[in-house]
Amino acid sequence: MxxxxxxxxxxxxxxxxxxxxxxxxxxxxxxxxxxxxxxxxxxxxxxxxxxxxxxxxxxxxxxxxxxxxxxxxxxxxxxxxxxxxxxxxxxxxxxxRSPAVTEVIEARSAELRPVSEDVSLVLVGFGSSSKPYHRQTVDYHAARLREQSEYGEVLTCYLLQNPAVECVRYNATGDRSVAVPLFFSRTEATEERIPAELELGRGGVEYADPLGTxxxxxxxxxxxxxxxxxxxxxxxxxxxxxxxxxxxxxxxxxxxxxxxxx
Missing domain, CATH: 3.40.50.1400 (Rossmann fold)
Incomplete structure (x- = not known):
């Protein structure tokens, strides 16, 4: 057997x-x-x-x-x-790129702010300067969430390509956002780089846990x-x-x- x-x-x-x-x-x-x-x-x-x-x-x-x-x-x-x-x-x-991941992104966001039209959802990817795979994955979930959810807007940003993480706060049209990192575990990027570039200390942006377990x-x-x-x-x-x-x-x-x- x-x-x-x-x-x-x-x-x-x-x-x-x-x-x-x-x-x-x-x-x-x-x-x-x-x-x-x-x-x-x-x-x-x-x-x-x-x-x-x-x-x-x-x-x-x-x-x-x-x-x-x-x-x-x-x-x-x-x-x-x-x-x-x-x-x-x-x-x-x-x-x-699993459809189940889209559900987890929304669940992580909803833990911090209820889904509504006055909330901006921000998807944070690692990105790549040479390969398209990370952008394709983030764009896939962003498109699904724009179609299926009731967020006012769904934005994307990356550590290694544009639109950059540090710019997304200024791209959001409202003053209530939730940022969800598309990472499966805690890393130096999720714990230090992304929070710093989102300027979480200024308020207005809630930051979710990685997709994890x-x-x-x-x-x-x-x-x-x-x-x-x-x-x-x-x-x-x-x-x-x-x-x-x-x-x-x-x-x-x-x-x-x-x-x-x-």
């Missing part, structure tokens, strides 16, 4: 492991697969995770990056590290695994997925001391 495992992967931040463990515990209780593993790294996924990945014994491993959108690491270093998993790796999309995030992980299971590794939706191509082509580079033949 084929054994299956879910592997939750994230960069190590101030509470990333605790967040991943909470989702892993829920998935274990749901008996979604035979095992649920958690892996975090600080800066070098191949070097830090290789030994851990070699010990995963499942026949099929659903590797889920717990982040808002693809980064350089999830496109390059994480797929290379996954080459050390002995089983069939089904590399999943980052869960940030909200149960709907667990649902988003579960849904992504179910999608990959339905595809059966063949990407029956037509053509090879972006993530599948990454795990087939990315390997550690021998010249950096981490390469190894498989």
């Amino acid at each position: 084929t054994s299956e495992a879910i592997l939750l992967i994230a960069r190590q931040t101030r509470n990333a492991r605790e967040v991943l463990e909470e989702h892993a515990d829920r998935l274990r209780r749901r008996a979604v697969v035979d095992a649920v593993e958690v892996a975090t790294y600080e800066s070098e996924p191949v070097r830090e995770l290789r030994g851990r990945f070699e010990r995963i014994a499942a026949d099929v491993v659903y590797a889920v990056p717990i982040c808002a959108a693809h980064t350089h690491e999830t496109i390059d270093a994480v797929p290379a590290a996954l080459s050390y998993v002995a089983g069939d790796v089904r590399y999943c999309e980052p869960i940030g 909200h149960p709907r995030i667990t649902d988003a992980i579960h849904a992504e695994v179910a999608k990959q299971r339905a595809l059966g590794g063949d990407d029956a939706s037509g053509g090879t997925s972006f993530e599948a191509r990454l795990t087939r082509t990315k390997r550690p580079v021998a010249t950096d001391g981490e390469g190894a033949p498989r």
